[in-house]
Every structure is written in C-alpha cells, then in structure tokens.
Amino acid sequence: SAVISQKPSRDICQRGTSLTIQCQVDSQVTMMFWYRQQPGQSLTLIATANQGSEATYESGFVIDKFPISRPNLTFSTLTVSNMSPEDSSIYLCSGVGATDTQYFGPGTRLTVL
Amino acid sequence: QKEVEQDPGPLSVPEGAIVSLNCTYSNSAFQYFMWYRQYSRKGPELLMYTYSSGNKEDGRFTAQVDKSSKYISLFIRDSQPSDSATYLCAMSRGVDRDDKIIFGKGTRLHILP
Numbered sequence: 001s002a003v004i005s006q007k008p009s010r011d012i013c014q015r016g017t018s019l020t021i022q023c024q025v026d027s028q029v030t031m032m033f034w035y036r037q038q039p040g041q042s043l044t045l046i047a048t049a050n051q052g053s054e055a056t057y058e059s060g061f062v063i064d065k066f067p068i069s070r071p072n073l074t075f076s077t078l079t080v081s082n083m084s085p086e087d088s089s090i091y092l093c094s095g096v097g098a099t100d101t102q103y104f105g106p107g108t109r110l111t112v113l
Numbered sequence: 114q115k116e117v118e119q120d121p122g123p124l125s126v127p128e129g130a131i132v133s134l135n136c137t138y139s140n141s142a143f144q145y146f147m148w149y150r151q152y153s154r155k156g157p158e159l160l161m162y163t164y165s166s167g168n169k170e171d172g173r174f175t176a177q178v179d180k181s182s183k184y185i186s187l188f189i190r191d192s193q194p195s196d197s198a199t200y201l202c203a204m205s206r207g208v209d210r211d212d213k214i215i216f217g218k219g220t221r222l223h224i225l226p
Binding site for chain 2: 004040041042043045092094100101102103104105106107109
C-alpha cells in the first residue's frame with residue numbers, strides 16, 4: 001500500500017492570501033488527485049495532477065484559483081489562491097497505485113478568516 | 114437525483130451489535146464499489162472493494178452489492194468502539210483514467226461501549 005503525507009496538516013489563513021499544500025507519496029503512483037471535503041458534504045474531486053503537464057480540472061474548479069504542480073511521480077502541490085472564507089475545508093491528496101487501489105493522505109484542514 | 118445517496122447519520126449502536134450501512138445509486142454503469150473508513154482528522158482508508166454484484170467478506174466486515182436494486186451495504190459484525198468513524202461508500206464505472214470515483218457523503222457511526 002502507498003503511504004501519503006501532506007503538509008501542513010492544518011492552517012488558519014487571512015482572506016486574500018494563498019496557501020500551498022504539499023503531498024508526498026512513498027512509492028510511485030500512476031495517478032494523483034486533489035479532493036475537497038467540506039463539512040456534511042461528499043468528497044469533491046478538484047483535479048487530476050498530471051506529471052510534467054497541466055492538471056485536469058473538474059467542472060467548477062479553475063487553474064487560476066487552484067494551481068497544481070506534479071514535477072515527478074511521488075510529489076504534488078495544490079495552491080489555494082486569493083482565499084475567502086468559502087475555501088475553508090479539508091483538502092485531501094490521493095494516489096492510485098499499481099493495483100488501482102486509491103489511497104488518501106491525512107488531509108489539510110484549512111480555515112480562512 | 115444525486116448519483117450516490119448515503120444517510121449521514123449519526124448512527125449509534127451498542128457494542129457487539131451488527132451494524133448495517135447502506136448507499137443507493139442511480140447510475141447503472143457503476144461496476145466497482147468501495148467502502149472507506151475515515152477516523153476523525155484522518156484521510157479515508159479503503160476498507161472493502163467489490164466488483165459487480167455479490168458479497169465479499171473480510172473478517173467482521175461484509176460488503177454486499179445488489180445491482181438490480183442499485184443498493185450497496187456494509188455490515189459490521191461484533192461492532193467495537195474502535196469501529197466508530199465515518200464510513201463513505203464510493204463507486205465508479207471502471208478503473209481507467211476517465212472513470213471518476215463518486216463518493217457518498219458518509220455515515221457517522223458511534224459504537225457505544
């Protein structure tokens with residue numbers, strides 16, 4: 001199984017600032033994803049992080065707001081830009097391994113004041 | 114109608130009881146069905162994974178899929194306080210890059226000692 005770590009685990013940010021979340025996987029994964037989990041809501045896929053190219057965003061999410069990088073097979077970052085209180089949520093990194101099993105990181109709990 | 118419906122609970126049962134968690138879905142193309150367990154302040158972890166209809170058992174856990182009714186269940190036997198968590202059902206059409214996993218909102222389960 002893959003072990004996924006995220007940094008930071010939580011943060012409290014001011015409106016209008018940006019936060020970059022890092023995701024590190026301990027083994028190579030074929031695909032990496034970023035999700036958002038808001039209270040009482042299901043996991044919502046933000047984008048698929050593609051190695052060495054632009055991420056593939058889901059409807060309702062745009063690169064200017066959530067720029068994503070994936071420079072190699074085991075590392076990705078998600079930036080939440082120009083934050084507002086509506087961006088307060090848990091952001092989860094996920095990876096799919098060789099057996100097509102999807103693993104999740106512990107999440108980053110973001111509060112925007 | 115949402116693609117995946119799951120009662121958010123909370124569901125409280127006494128220790129030792131059999132727990133039944135359920136999801137319904139509307140997309141008949143779903144073939145892969147998963148249950149994730151998420152402890153407080155942790156990321157979801159894969160608990161059970163089934164393909165198409167039928168039952169799958171793993172220790173105290175049994176996953177059941179009824180495609181004719183578009184209904185899936187997770188049973189927990191001899192429930193323990195350590196089973197207290199949020200359980201998310203998830204499903205997809207396939208395992209290819211374009212086959213997104215759709216999650217339920219999760220059911221919060223409390224096992225009372």
